[in-house]
Amino acid sequence: MSARAALADWLSLLRPGDWLVIAAGLLLCAYAGATLWRGGAPDKAVIRAGGELFGEYPLSARRTVEVPGPLGVTLIEIEPGRARVAADPGPRQYCVRQGWLTQAGAVAICAPNQVSLGLSGRGGQYDSLNY
Template identity: 50%
Template sequence: MAWALLRPGDVLMLALAVGLALASFVWLWRDGVAEEVVIRANGQVFARLSLRHDRRIEVPGPLGVTEVQIAAGRARILRDPSPRQYCVRQGWLSRPGQTALCLPNRTSIDIPRRNTPYDSLNF
């Protein structure tokens, strides 16, 4: 009954709105699913690991050992000797483009994107 009130222009606008919503969904989610994590120590790549296998990795740094945990397709910094624990509070990383930095201990974890908008990441 409500369809009887719609004019051809209304149907066209509704179709354009649905098309725009679908196109923006595809464009905004183009990075896909996280597949790997890159662990850096002192600015160098320490390890490049798949997120498919659960494990814990110890990464040495100037202040001590940072422990990275990978579980259920996501990664986090579990323990770090840094005084303020900002990287531990960052929590689980599960989407491409997310990063956690432990600047005092010079370690980081990153879930890379397929197409990065920058050349490198340094601290």
């Protein structure tokens, strides 16, 4: 029996409803994967200035936020699912060069201007760091 005939023989054992059940099972897998493995997807951006909460913004719409600090204005850009520090008056630009933040728990800190941008959401990659 050729490989193709063998396969057809196996497939002949499947009845119409079986295909439905298999499809439903695969859908259930995909659904479980989509809901349980979404961990790390952020849902809002938290901006702090001078140690105080400056504002919380949902990561659903595009917007820019201007945050005043001791050196000047830090420009924060928010897009669906991500956020970044677009411009900062600080001398070394670490927070700007970090680029887009996409994971819950990620933080960009512009220390000279005392501004920080963090993403919060369910199931960040870590819940605390110790040094």
